[in-house]
Amino acid sequence: MCLAAAGVLAMLAASRAHAGWREVTSMPERPNATLDVWGNGTFSLGFMGDGRGGAYLFVDGGVARRFNAFEASASVGTSYQPDTDCFVSVDQYGQRTSLGADGGLCGGINPSTPSINNHSDEGLQRVKHAVGGGAAAATYGNNQHTLLLSDAGLATPANTFSPVLALEQGSTRGAPLAVMRVGDSVYSVIGVLGSTTEGRWETIPFKDSGRWVLGALDAGPVQAVELFPVEGASVPFAMVGTRHAFIQGSLDNETPRLDAVQRLAAGEELVALSMNVREGGDGGHGFGMALVARADGGLQVMSPVPMQTKALAGTVWRPRVIPPDVMKNMTAKLKQVACHGASFCVLSAPGETVHNVFSYSNDASPEISVWDADGEVVTAMEFERGKNYKLTFLGKDPDGDPVRLTTSYSVTGSWEVKPVSAEPGEPVVMEISTSPICQTTEAGHFELTASDGLAAHEVRRTMPVRVVWTPLKPDSLQVSLSQSAQTLRVDSPLECEVERGLRADLRLEPEDANVPTRTARVDVPGEWSLTDLDCGRYHLRATLEDATGSSVEQQERSMVLPGRGVSLEPRPQNGMKAVCGQGATVSLSTLVTPTPGFCQTPDYSWTYESALEFEQLSEPDGTVRLASKAKELDALLGGSVRVGVTASKGPARTELSFDVPISVDPFVKVGRRSELPVASETGLVGVLVDLTNTTACDVSGARYVEHLEGLAYVEGSATLDGVPVETHWNGDALQVDGLLLAGGATRTLSYVARPLLVGERRMWGEASKGDVRLSVSEGNEPRPSGCGCASAESGPMLFVLAAMGAALRRRSTARS
Incomplete structure (x- = not known):
C-alpha cells in the first residue's frame, strides 16, 4: 500500500487558531434573552443599560444600528428585512419602533403603530420570526401564558397576532418558544414550565393541535426548542433540549410522542440550543450548537452530527473543540445561542457586561x-x-x-x-x-x-x-548454500514466480585478490554450481529482478566455500590435563585442526578407548568435552586415551585416531641444601634434597633421579627421611624408586658425594611417575663456591660425614 x-x-491535531471564532467586544450594555440571527455576520441583540432598554443590529460583525427607545423596558423581539434594510424592535408591552439605514423610521412602523399585545396578560416575554414569514409571541401573566401567532410578523404595521393557545402554568418568564412556516401554515411550539418534559404546539390556520410528551423518561424540564421542515412532511419536526437530554421527533400525530435521542452525562445540564437544516446537502443535514453546563461549573459547546436525511437531523450530538484563547473567556453564563443556516452562530450571556457575546463563522471545509x-x-x-x-x-x-x-x-x-x-x-x-x-x-x-x-x-x-503483486523487497530473495557447500540455491517466498519472470543476478567476490570474481544469472527458483570455485571466503551480492524491470538488491553477505575435500592434523600435544580433585579433562576439538586449504569448520563425531573410565559432556556453546570419572592424581598419572574422530562437511569426510596421554602441570617442588666438608683431607659433601607435594593429592610409585655433574655418589650414604634407602647409581645419576609423596607433605633425601678433580660441579633432579614429570624444573643451578657446593648450617648430616671421614682415615692407615 x-x-x-x-x-x-x-489525525488528532488541533484545529487552526481561532477557527472562525471571535469575541464581540463592541457592546458595553448587558444583553438580555433576545437574540436573533438574520444572516452571515448579521444579528440583533436586546439589552438593558442606564435604565433604558434597546437593541443592537450587527452587520458583518460590526454595529450597524442601536435602539435605545424603551424606557425601563427591554426588547423582547426584533425583525430585520435585508431587502428594505429596516430594523424593528418590540418591547414587553407590544410597542414597536423602527430604525432605517438613514437613522429615521422605516417600514411604516412608528409610535402610533398598534401594539401586538391586546390581551389581559401582563406582557410579552418573547417574540420570534419564522423563516419565510410569520411570527410567534408568548405572553406572561399571573395565571397563564398565551401563545400568539401571526402570518405576517413584526414588520407589518398592523397587529396581525392572534391568540391560539393558553397555558395555565403561572407567570414565570422564559418559556422556550419556536416558530416555523411549512407551506401556508405557521407552526409554533412552547415548552411547559415545570418539572416534567412537556410542551404544547399550535398553528395557523388554527388546528387545536394539543400537547406533546416524552413518555416515561425523566429528562427534566424543557430548556430550548427548535422547529425544522422535512421534505414530504406536512408538519415540522421538533428539536427539543431538556435539562438532561436531546429530544427529536415529528409533530404529525394528534398527540406527538417525541423520543429522547441522546442523554447528557451525569452532572451536565443543557441551557440553550439552536439547530436547523437549511443549508445541508446530499452529504449531510443539520447544523447548530447547544450550550451545556458541566458538572465542574465550566461550559461545553456541542453540535449535531450531520445526518443522511433531514428527518434524522439532531439525533446525534458531539462536543466540539473551541480554540483555547477563545474558550478561556467562555463561561457557563453564556445562556443564549442562535444560528443561521450552517454558516453562522452567535452566543450571548444575558446580564453580563464582559465576555458577553461570541460569534462563530463556518469558514473551513x-x-x-x-x-x-x-x-x-x-x-x-x-x-x-x-x-x-x-x-x-x-x-x-x-x-x-x-x-x-x-x-x-x-x-x-x-x-x-x-x-x-x-x-x-x-x-x-x-x-x-x-x-x-x-x-x-x-x-x-x-x-x-x-x-x-x-x-x-x-x-x-x-x-x-x-x-x-507483492512488491519486491530485500527478503523476497532467498539464497542458501547446499549441505555439500557446492551449490547456491536461489528461491523466493513470492508466488507467481513464472508470471513475474523472477531472476537473480549473483556475484561472488573473493577476499583473495588472486582469485577471480564469478557471476551468474539464475532463474528463480534455481541453482548455481560452485564445484569449480576455489576454497576461500567470498562476499555474495544478489539482486532480484522481475519482468517489469523492478529490482531490489539483497544485503551483502559473507560465506566460506570449502574447496573439494577435508583432512585433519592431530594435536595430541594439546592433551589431557589432570588436576588434583578435579580429574582429567580436555575439549576434544582442540585435539585436531583442519589442514591448510580447507576453509570451513567441519562437523565432528568422536570415539574413545581407555583403561580408565571417562564421560563425554556437551557444553552450552556446542563443544564436546571428555572428563575422567576418577578425580585423584594417583589414579590418572601415566594413563592415556585412544581418541577417534570423524570430520565431515557435506560429502567430504575423513577419519583419524591417536593416543592422548594424561599429563599434569608439575606440582612437586625440589629444594636442595648442601653442607661444608668436616675434614679437608676427605673433601666429602653432604646433600639434602626436599621433595614437597604442593597438592592435596597423594602420589605413590613416584621416581626421583638426582643428577650429579663433577661429583660422585658415595655408595650407601643415601637416606630418606633419615632412614637408609635403596638407590641405583649409574655413575651420573642417583635414582630412588617407589616413593610415596603425600599431599601437602615434604620428603627429604640425603646423600654424600665426593667432588671430582676436574669439570664443572652441578646438581639437579626431577620427580616423575611413569613418563609424566611431577617436579617443577629447577633451571640452571648456580656455580658452587669452593668445592662446588653451597654452604649450609650444620645438622644431622655432619655426623654422617664425620663417621665416614674417620672410617676413611682408618682404611688409609691399615693400607699403609
Whole structure:
C-alpha cells in the first residue's frame, strides 16, 4: 500500500487558531434573552443599560444600528428585512419602533403603530420570526401564558397576532418558544414550565393541535426548542433540549410522542440550543450548537452530527473543540445561542457586561484522510494480493464542526470489503481482503463524502483500487548454500514466480585478490554450481529482478566455500590435563585442526578407548568435552586415551585416531641444601634434597633421579627421611624408586658425594611417575663456591660425614 510519512498524531491535531471564532467586544450594555440571527455576520441583540432598554443590529460583525427607545423596558423581539434594510424592535408591552439605514423610521412602523399585545396578560416575554414569514409571541401573566401567532410578523404595521393557545402554568418568564412556516401554515411550539418534559404546539390556520410528551423518561424540564421542515412532511419536526437530554421527533400525530435521542452525562445540564437544516446537502443535514453546563461549573459547546436525511437531523450530538484563547473567556453564563443556516452562530450571556457575546463563522471545509492499521496515511489504494488490511476513514473539520463521513465502494473482483464500524460522527473502519491473483487488477474504487452540514463545504473524493503483486523487497530473495557447500540455491517466498519472470543476478567476490570474481544469472527458483570455485571466503551480492524491470538488491553477505575435500592434523600435544580433585579433562576439538586449504569448520563425531573410565559432556556453546570419572592424581598419572574422530562437511569426510596421554602441570617442588666438608683431607659433601607435594593429592610409585655433574655418589650414604634407602647409581645419576609423596607433605633425601678433580660441579633432579614429570624444573643451578657446593648450617648430616671421614682415615692407615 502506498503510504505517506505521517503519524497518527496528525489525525488528532488541533484545529487552526481561532477557527472562525471571535469575541464581540463592541457592546458595553448587558444583553438580555433576545437574540436573533438574520444572516452571515448579521444579528440583533436586546439589552438593558442606564435604565433604558434597546437593541443592537450587527452587520458583518460590526454595529450597524442601536435602539435605545424603551424606557425601563427591554426588547423582547426584533425583525430585520435585508431587502428594505429596516430594523424593528418590540418591547414587553407590544410597542414597536423602527430604525432605517438613514437613522429615521422605516417600514411604516412608528409610535402610533398598534401594539401586538391586546390581551389581559401582563406582557410579552418573547417574540420570534419564522423563516419565510410569520411570527410567534408568548405572553406572561399571573395565571397563564398565551401563545400568539401571526402570518405576517413584526414588520407589518398592523397587529396581525392572534391568540391560539393558553397555558395555565403561572407567570414565570422564559418559556422556550419556536416558530416555523411549512407551506401556508405557521407552526409554533412552547415548552411547559415545570418539572416534567412537556410542551404544547399550535398553528395557523388554527388546528387545536394539543400537547406533546416524552413518555416515561425523566429528562427534566424543557430548556430550548427548535422547529425544522422535512421534505414530504406536512408538519415540522421538533428539536427539543431538556435539562438532561436531546429530544427529536415529528409533530404529525394528534398527540406527538417525541423520543429522547441522546442523554447528557451525569452532572451536565443543557441551557440553550439552536439547530436547523437549511443549508445541508446530499452529504449531510443539520447544523447548530447547544450550550451545556458541566458538572465542574465550566461550559461545553456541542453540535449535531450531520445526518443522511433531514428527518434524522439532531439525533446525534458531539462536543466540539473551541480554540483555547477563545474558550478561556467562555463561561457557563453564556445562556443564549442562535444560528443561521450552517454558516453562522452567535452566543450571548444575558446580564453580563464582559465576555458577553461570541460569534462563530463556518469558514473551513472538512478534510478526508485514510489511515492503515499502523497509523500511516494511505495516499493510494493499492493492495497486495492475498492479504488482509484494516482501513480507517476519517473526516475532520479544521473549525471543529462534527463531520459526517460516508464511504461507498464498488468491487469488480479480486477483493472484498467488510464494514466494521460507521457510527455517525466517528471514523469509518473497514476490513479489506484481496484474492491471490497473479496479475495487477483495476478492482474498483471508494467514494468518500464529508459534510459539516453546509452543502457548499461538502468534500468528495474518489480513490481507485488496484490489487497488485507483492512488491519486491530485500527478503523476497532467498539464497542458501547446499549441505555439500557446492551449490547456491536461489528461491523466493513470492508466488507467481513464472508470471513475474523472477531472476537473480549473483556475484561472488573473493577476499583473495588472486582469485577471480564469478557471476551468474539464475532463474528463480534455481541453482548455481560452485564445484569449480576455489576454497576461500567470498562476499555474495544478489539482486532480484522481475519482468517489469523492478529490482531490489539483497544485503551483502559473507560465506566460506570449502574447496573439494577435508583432512585433519592431530594435536595430541594439546592433551589431557589432570588436576588434583578435579580429574582429567580436555575439549576434544582442540585435539585436531583442519589442514591448510580447507576453509570451513567441519562437523565432528568422536570415539574413545581407555583403561580408565571417562564421560563425554556437551557444553552450552556446542563443544564436546571428555572428563575422567576418577578425580585423584594417583589414579590418572601415566594413563592415556585412544581418541577417534570423524570430520565431515557435506560429502567430504575423513577419519583419524591417536593416543592422548594424561599429563599434569608439575606440582612437586625440589629444594636442595648442601653442607661444608668436616675434614679437608676427605673433601666429602653432604646433600639434602626436599621433595614437597604442593597438592592435596597423594602420589605413590613416584621416581626421583638426582643428577650429579663433577661429583660422585658415595655408595650407601643415601637416606630418606633419615632412614637408609635403596638407590641405583649409574655413575651420573642417583635414582630412588617407589616413593610415596603425600599431599601437602615434604620428603627429604640425603646423600654424600665426593667432588671430582676436574669439570664443572652441578646438581639437579626431577620427580616423575611413569613418563609424566611431577617436579617443577629447577633451571640452571648456580656455580658452587669452593668445592662446588653451597654452604649450609650444620645438622644431622655432619655426623654422617664425620663417621665416614674417620672410617676413611682408618682404611688409609691399615693400607699403609
